[in-house]
Amino acid sequence: MDILNQKVTLLSKIPLTPRVLWLRFQLSEPLLFQAGQFIKLEWDINGQHVARNYSIASPPYQGMTSFSLVATLLANGVASTQFQFAQPGWQTSLKGPYGRLLLPKAVECPSQLILVATGTGIAPFYAMLPDLEEYLKCGCHVDLFFGVRNSEELFFFYPFKVLAEQYSHFNFTVCFSRQQTTESACLHSGYVQQYLVNTDVHSNALVMLCGHPDMVDGCFTLFTKDKGLKASQIKREKYILNH
Numbered sequence: 001m002d003i004l005n006q007k008v009t010l011l012s013k014i015p016l017t018p019r020v021l022w023l024r025f026q027l028s029e030p031l032l033f034q035a036g037q038f039i040k041l042e043w044d045i046n047g048q049h050v051a052r053n054y055s056i057a058s059p060p061y062q063g064m065t066s067f068s069l070v071a072t073l074l075a076n077g078v079a080s081t082q083f084q085f086a087q088p089g090w091q092t093s094l095k096g097p098y099g100r101l102l103l104p105k106a107v108e109c110p111s112q113l114i115l116v117a118t119g120t121g122i123a124p125f126y127a128m129l130p131d132l133e134e135y136l137k138c139g140c141h142v143d144l145f146f147g148v149r150n151s152e153e154l155f156f157f158y159p160f161k162v163l164a165e166q167y168s169h170f171n172f173t174v175c176f177s178r179q180q181t182t183e184s185a186c187l188h189s190g191y192v193q194q195y196l197v198n199t200d201v202h203s204n205a206l207v208m209l210c211g212h213p214d215m216v217d218g219c220f221t222l223f224t225k226d227k228g229l230k231a232s233q234i235k236r237e238k239y240i241l242n243h
């Protein structure tokens with residue numbers, strides 16, 4: 001897939017939670033990408049060149065004219081501050097797409113797909129929703145574990161919940177790391193790793209990990225050491241900060 005460089009224009013900005021913004025950008029050329037990939041946004045501010053990576057949170061079929069991302073607002077973060085105050089019409093440069101967090105075609109799907117995300121690390125899996133439905137139709141068992149701090153920070157919940165209600169072989173588990181919750185079918189308290197320990201893992205499972213670097217490293221160790229998977233069965237995208 002070609003790496004393109006183009007100008008993009010902010011179309012809209014919606015707060016999904018107090019700390020997460022949904023940003024939609026107008027493309028000047030079609031962006032050909034696969035669900036799971038990320039782009040780099042670049043701009044200059046106060047004599048400083050800023051370059052930050054963001055997963056694409058919209059499915060590829062929308063990539064002819066626009067794309068979306070979700071950004072966590074970090075205190076005093078350069079991009080976070082820019083996004084917080086940016087208005088529709090703000091222009092920036094985009095490079096991409098990049099990344100290998102890609103699903104095999106549905107016909108080649110493994111018997112089990114395990115997706116683990118923390119925070120905005122859910123973005124690539126949200127972009128994969130149409131593909132996940134294809135996987136489920138092919139009989140693939142899909143487990144999604146989504147870690148956020150508390151219910152106030154939960155977003156993109158309903159599209160996955162609806163899918164879980166439609167397909168009994170789609171297990172959706174939300175883990176609140178900083179909130180006790182009344183345990184329900186999908187809402188739990190604790191870290192995602194705690195729930196993975198008790199998950200049955202098929203020997204040919206494909207695992208995708210996205211988000212906080214500590215979660216990605218912890219889960220990688222768990223799947224390779226305790227669950228006996230090969231490193232090649234695990235795809236990772238770590239949201240490493242730029243300093």
Ligand SMILES: Cc1cc2nc3c(=O)[nH]c(=O)nc-3n(C[C@H](O)[C@H](O)[C@H](O)COP(=O)(O)OP(=O)(O)OC[C@H]3O[C@@H](n4cnc5c(N)ncnc54)[C@H](O)[C@@H]3O)c2cc1C
Pocket residue numbers: 038052053054055056069070071072073074075076077078079080081120121123237238239240241242243
């Ligand atoms: C492949 C990839 C995909 C990503 N996708 C996403 C995504 O979809 N959504 C998302 O929200 N993020 C994503 N990220 C992270 C993103 O690229 C940015 O790192 C993030 O948005 C923070 O950028 P910032 O400019 O706001 O913060 P920065 O200015 O980089 O600062 C980050 C934090 O560190 C603090 N800080 C800055 N400098 C220092 C210092 N010297 N010492 C101590 N603390 C310091 C700041 O106050 C702030 O809280 C991704 C990262 C990668 C690598």
